[in-house]
Amino acid sequence: MLDLATLPKDWVVTSGQFTRKAYTKIYPAINPTEPENSLKDKTVVIGASRGIGAKGIAPAFAKAGVKAIVLIATNAAKLKSVEEELKKINPHLEILTLGADISSAEQVTKAWSEVNARYPKVHVLVNNAGVECTQSDKMMHEQDPDIFMKNFEVNVKGTHIMTQQFLQAALPWASTTDKARVITLSSSSAWGVWPFLAAYAMSKAVNIMYTTTLAAAYPETLLAIAVNPGMNDTEILPDSLRAAGFNFNDPALTGGTIVWLAADPARSQFLNGRVLTTEWDVEELVARKEEITSKNLLTMQLKAILGVEQFIG
Template sequence: MALAHLSPDHFVTSLQFTKHVYQDVYPSINPSNPELSLAGKVAIITGASRGMGATGIAPAFARAGAKAIVLVATNAEKLSAVEATLKAVNSHVQVLSVATDISNAKSVAELFAKVKASFGHADILINNAAILAGAGSIMDGDPDQWWRNFEVNTKGAFLLAQNFLKALPSPSTPATIVNLVTAAAWQIHPFMSGYSISKLAALQLMAQIATANPNVTTISLHPGLVETEMLQDEFRHFNLDSPALIGGVAVWLSTDKAKFLTGRVMVSNWSVDDLVERKEEIEADNLLRIDFTGKLGKSQFE
């Protein structure tokens, strides 16, 4: 992938939708801001044992005063370490760590059974867990590795969302799902096609859920470039975003302020203040959605 000629801020400016952009936490998304309080809320965070989940998202929800945080990943030992970190951030937050394979229906059902036993139901689902498997050309790729992306990134997102929705007390109970996606979902990256296409499917899954469940604010969040184990070497010379930025944005998206973005895609670098200013435009023109482009319709030939 020929990326060396691009400027260090390319992946921020090329996706710019708001006048102001950020790569670190700023006042409007500061989890300590009382306007972003998540008091009384129960949040499930997947992919919570490392990377953005452990260093950015989970600490942000603790700072926002969530009643409880459910940490989900496959590695129980690493989850315990994150649990201790959250207690240091907020000694009052309740933390439940559940080792879960999100691609396995039984494992996800067991996760939600534990959430029900401890808290009744969750108010917020942050689906951050993902894999990038089978990198390489489609012609030479291992079919099983290619498909593994869909097992985790697509089926996993489905299983989590389905169980989360079923656990809500009523069809009118307000809730939030934030699904971490990637710009690769709508761009062409032929050497990581399994990852890209599986994320596109998950992105469209969120749009479907938003339409069918008006009580649930459902948003796909592109986190930008963050230092994680999944970050490929060719992207490392670009300006990287702070994990705190992603955590702060995820908290903001979990409040009523973000309801107008339901069914849409957001990039973490965008100013939430600028987005709010463009709320009427976004809704009227149905912006920030995946669509099929082209001049369509019989009328153009009449």
């Protein structure tokens, strides 16, 4: 495995570049206060009690002018502190905080019954809640299966339960001109090979395929996009990555990117069912729209030439 400490501090960004410009902080095109990124009168549900959700995603939606933000997370007490910070951004913002373990279908169903009672039309779901609990000091044959699978309980099962509840509420109103929007946080570890992040990386790879499947299942009424937030200074960052000293992204970069994706589904339609990284320049992505769609880029695929045609002639 690479000795991470020997790599340049910007390696995480530069090694994963898809656009010429790369960012670690928010930039004008994704500024949530710009009119073209407005989400006025919209309602969003976010898993946000800490980290990127609390510091980047929820504040970005507040700045984008949403009518209401619903915060769902296990730690209800922490949600209150997030609510206080959001009220500083927009005192008129409606906020509903709900404590729920997203890996519990019963708890999530109960939470969504409260959401639906107050907000019959939730426009955006941001699947941000997640855990990283790989036993990085052990080889795969030594790891506790229950700890290994905890990543899937939250990152995969939890994502599905939240999305399922969102879709049940959204499908009656969603249309080609007013799409429901699901943004799911993934990770670049999903397409890398990191044995010390095995369980986490695998669960995040599932999130990408889940996104692709969602987009295919509801092509006329749903916008589904996976987002890699890059390297952030959060509680779930493994010690080995923190020790490497890589540069961190500002959480506002992820927040602004997600707002940009959600604000105008027609603008971001070419990314439906795909994954992108927050450091990539969205204007360059738009300029490469035809290339991305015609070559089916930014998706998880088997790297092989397939089909009987290769054996003919």
